[in-house]
Amino acid sequence: MKITLPADVFADAVAWTARTLPQRPVVPILAGLHLKADADQLTVSAFDYDISATNTVSADVAEPGQVVVSGRLLAEVAKSLPDRPVELVLSGSEVEIRCGTAEFGLVTMPVEDFPALPEPPAALGQVDAAALRTALAQVVPAASPDETLIMLTGVRIDIDDGGLELAATDRYRIAAAKLPWQPTVEGVSAGMLVPAKTLKDAGKGFADGPVEIGADDSQFALTSGGRQTVTRLLDAEYIDYRAAFDGVDVPVTAKVDAGPLAEAIKRVSLVAERLSAVRLAFTRDQVEVSAGGGDLGRGSEAVPCTLDGADEVKVSFLPQFIVDGLHGVPGDVATISMLEAHKPVLITGDDPSYRYLAMSLRQA
Numbered sequence: 001m002k003i004t005l006p007a008d009v010f011a012d013a014v015a016w017t018a019r020t021l022p023q024r025p026v027v028p029i030l031a032g033l034h035l036k037a038d039a040d041q042l043t044v045s046a047f048d049y050d051i052s053a054t055n056t057v058s059a060d061v062a063e064p065g066q067v068v069v070s071g072r073l074l075a076e077v078a079k080s081l082p083d084r085p086v087e088l089v090l091s092g093s094e095v096e097i098r099c100g101t102a103e104f105g106l107v108t109m110p111v112e113d114f115p116a117l118p119e120p121p122a123a124l125g126q127v128d129a130a131a132l133r134t135a136l137a138q139v140v141p142a143a144s145p146d147e148t149l150i151m152l153t154g155v156r157i158d159i160d161d162g163g164l165e166l167a168a169t170d171r172y173r174i175a176a177a178k179l180p181w182q183p184t185v186e187g188v189s190a191g192m193l194v195p196a197k198t199l200k201d202a203g204k205g206f207a208d209g210p211v212e213i214g215a216d217d218s219q220f221a222l223t224s225g226g227r228q229t230v231t232r233l234l235d236a237e238y239i240d241y242r243a244a245f246d247g248v249d250v251p252v253t254a255k256v257d258a259g260p261l262a263e264a265i266k267r268v269s270l271v272a273e274r275l276s277a278v279r280l281a282f283t284r285d286q287v288e289v290s291a292g293g294g295d296l297g298r299g300s301e302a303v304p305c306t307l308d309g310a311d312e313v314k315v316s317f318l319p320q321f322i323v324d325g326l327h328g329v330p331g332d333v334a335t336i337s338m339l340e341a342h343k344p345v346l347i348t349g350d351d352p353s354y355r356y357l358a359m360s361l362r363q364a
Contacts, residue, residue, distance in 0.1 A: 001035075001037050001063055001064065001065025001066065001067060001088065001089070001090040001095070002037075002061075002062040002063035002065075002087070002088070002089045002090070003037045003042055003059045003060060003061045003062065003063075003087070003088050004059065004060040004062070004085050004086065004087045004088075005042060005057065005058070005059040005060065005085070005086055006085060006086070007078075007081045007082065007083055007084055007085065007086045007099055008083065009057050009058075010042075010057075010078055010081075010086045011078040011079045011081065013042070013044045013055040013057045014033065014044055014071075014074055014075050014078040014079075015075055015078065015079060016053070016055050016205040016227060017033060017044045017045065017046050017053045017054070017055045017071075018033060018046065018071045018072060018074070018075040019053070019201050019205075020046045020048070020051045020052075020053040020198075020201070020229070021033075021046055021048070021071045021072060022048045025048065027113075028109070029068065029109055029110070029113040029114055029115075030047070030048045030049075030115075031070060031071055031072070032068040032069060032070060032071055032109045032114065033045065033046055033068065033069060033070075033071035033074055033075075034046070034047075034066065034067075034068050034111070034114050035066060035067050035068070035069070035088070035095075036065075036066040037059060037061045037063075037064050037065055037066070037088075038061060038064040039061070039064075040058060040059065040060070040061050041056050041057065041058055041059055041061070041226075042056070042057055042058075042059040042061075043055070043056045044056075044057075045117060046071060047114075047115055047117055047118075049115065050231065050232050051195075051198055051229065051230070051231045051232075052117045052118055052228075052229070052230045052231075053202075053227075053228070053229050053230075054117065054227070054228050055226055055227050056226035056227075057226055063090075065090055066111055067090055067095045067108045067111065068108060068109040068110070068111050068113075068114050069095055069106045069107070069108055069109060070106065070107075070109070073106060074106060077097060077104050077106070081097075081099040081100075081102060082099055082100045082102060084099050084100040085099070086098070086099045087099070090108070091105075093107060093108055094106060094107060094108065095108055117230075118219065118230055120214055120219070120221040120223070120228060120230050121214040121215050121216035121219045121220070121221050121230075122185075122214055122216065123184050123185075123212045123213065123214045123221075123223075124159065124183065124184060124185050124188050124190065124213055124214060124215055125159070125164075125181055125182050125183035125184045125185065125188065125212075125213055126181075126182045126184065126210040126211060126212050126213065127164060127179055127180065127181060127182070127210070127211050127213060128179070128180065128208075128209075128210065128211070129203075129206040129207065129208050129209055129210070129211045129224060130208055131179045131180060132179065132203055132206070132211055133203050133204070133206070134177075134179075134330075135166050135177040135178075135179045136155075136166070136199055136200055136203045137327075137328065138175055138177045138328035138354055138356075139155055139166045139167060139168045139175045139176065139177050139328075140155060140168060140196050140199065140200045141168075141175065141324040141327075141328075142168040142169055142170060142173050142174060142175035142324065142356075143155060143168035143169070143170060143196035144169075144170035144171075146170075150234055150236050151193065151234070151236040151237065151238060151239075152169065152170050152171065153195060153196055153197075153234070154168070154193040154194055154195055154196055154234045154236070154238075155167065155168045155193070155194050155195075155196045155199050156168070156191065156192075156193055156238045156241065157190075157191070157192050157193075157194055157220075158190070158191045159181065159183075159188055159189065159190045159191070159213075160188075160189045160190075161187075161189075162178075163178055163179065163180060163181040164178065164179055164180075164181040164213075165177070165178045165179075166178075166179075167241045168196060169239065169241060172318075172321060172358070172359050173321050173324075173325065173356065173357060173358040173359065174241050174244055174245070174355075174356070174357045175324075175325070175328060175354075175355070175356045175357075176241060176242075176245065176354070176355045176356075177328070177353055177354050177355075178353040178354075179353065182210075184212075190215055191238075192215055192220055192233050193233060193234040193236055193238055194220045194231065194233060194234070195231060195234060198229065198231045199222075201229075202222050202229040203222070205227055206222070206224040206225070206227060207224065207225055209224065209225070210224070211223070211224045212224070215233075217233075218232060218233055219231065219232060219233060220232075220233055244357060245346070245355055245357060248337075248344050248346050248357060249339055249343075250337030250338060250339060250345075250346050251309045251310075251339060252307070252308070252309035252310045252313055252337065252338045252339065253307075253308050253309060253335055253336065253337045253338075254282050254287065254305045254306065254307045254308075254313075254335070254336045254338070255305060255306045255333055255334070255335055255336075256287060256303060256304070256305035256306075256333070256334055256336065257303070257304075257332055257333060257334075258326040258327075258329040258331075258332060258333065258334035258349070259326075259332065260303050261287065261289070261303045261305075261326055261334070262322075262323045262326040262327060264289045264301040264303050265278055265289055265319055265322055265323055265326075266319065266323060267299065267301060268289045268290060268291045268292075268299040268300060268301050269291055269319035270299065271291055271292035271296050271297045271298055271299040272291035272292055272296075272319060273292075273294055273295070273296060275318065276291065276292075276294075276318075277291070277316035277317055277318055277319075277361045278290070278291040278316065278317060278318075278319050278322070279291065279314065279315075279316045280314070280315050280316070280317070280322075281312065281313075281314045282305060282307050282310075282312060282313045282314070282315075282336075282338075283307060283311070283312045284306075284307050284311060284312075285304065285305065285306070285307075286302045286303060286304050286305055287302070287303050287305045288300060288301070288302045289301050289302070289303065291319075313338050315338060315345055315360040316360055316361040317345075317358060317360055317361060318361070321358050322347075322358060324356075325347040325356035325358055326347065328347075328354055328356055329347065329348070329349035329354065329356075330349040330350065330351035330353070330354055331349045331350045331351065333349065333350065334347055334348070334349060335347070335348045335349065338360075342360055342361075343360060344357050344358065344359055344360070345357070345358050345359075345360055
């Protein structure tokens with residue numbers, strides 16, 4: 001193998017693919033990145049039997065070939081290279097990396113030990129990359145990092161005639177977002193549970209443009225340009241999140257600038273003890289955010305709002321739960337719909353495609 005390509009292209013391809021490398025691989029070869037050069041392109045691949053990632057970029061291929069090297073080491077080397085053309089040459093048991101006056105020799109791993117990548121599922125349709133990134137930013141924070149209940153670590157994706165909708169929950173809040181969908185299969189209808197972390201990591205690396213979504217009974221795929229991620233679906237039943245939204249009675253609504261309220265909550269929560277709530281007291285023209293009062297101290301801040309349906313309402317939340325909901329609001333103004341303390345609160349924006357439902361806590 002002997003190829004040449006720009007340093008930034010090489011570093012970007014390696015970094016995007018290396019993000020899927022397992023922290024504790026069950027066999028050493030899974031810590032490697034597979035590099036294959038042919039037909040004027042370089043394909044960098046990673047696979048741990050659950051997730052595969054491939055990134056194909058243009059390269060000047062003088063001699064085709066393939067190698068496997070330590071993925072994390074290659075990523076560190078690639079990002080440190082100067083802004084010059086990079087030459088990769090396979091020499092015996094080493095792959096030599098030359099860039100300007102810098103030269104590295106990385107020991108290769110057995111190519112024959114690297115597992116065959118899964119065949120990606122057939123494409124179902126396309127979404128816009130920017131819209132997908134926005135929807136993931138709105139929904140993924142509501143998924144749980146605790147793998148005790150595997151269902152809660154995933155993002156539910158539903159595709160039907162109404163479009164594509166993503167949802168996630170950790171039992172204490174539910175976030176859902178719809179986005180436009182261009183089907184490539186007539187009358188497609190599907191529901192799947194995809195690992196939230198995989199979606200978050202994959203979505204970050206896609207350039208603006210269409211993202212192709214593929215799925216079958218066991219796999220899910222995202223493809224954009226030369227980048228593709230294929231992951232196993234989570235085998236778990238999911239709650240009827242749409243019914244949870246439809247069942248909320250919210251006669252009281254407050255309109256407030258989402259950014260200033262989120263910042264006030266973050267400031268005031270500095271004096272809240274761990275796992276303690278912040279209190280939101282809504283009146284006709286403002287919401288007072290308060291926390292603390294114990295050993296650490298206390299804090300409060302008022303933010304203008306407009307309240308309809310009641311003279312005052314008091315609710316309490318764990319700070320991050322309400323901040324995540326406000327950060328997801330499309331536009332500047334959040335509508336916070338409530339009934340009374342201890343009841344779920346619904347957060348929406350001017351765009352009805354986003355909904356965030358959070359359980360309020362008992363007032364201290």
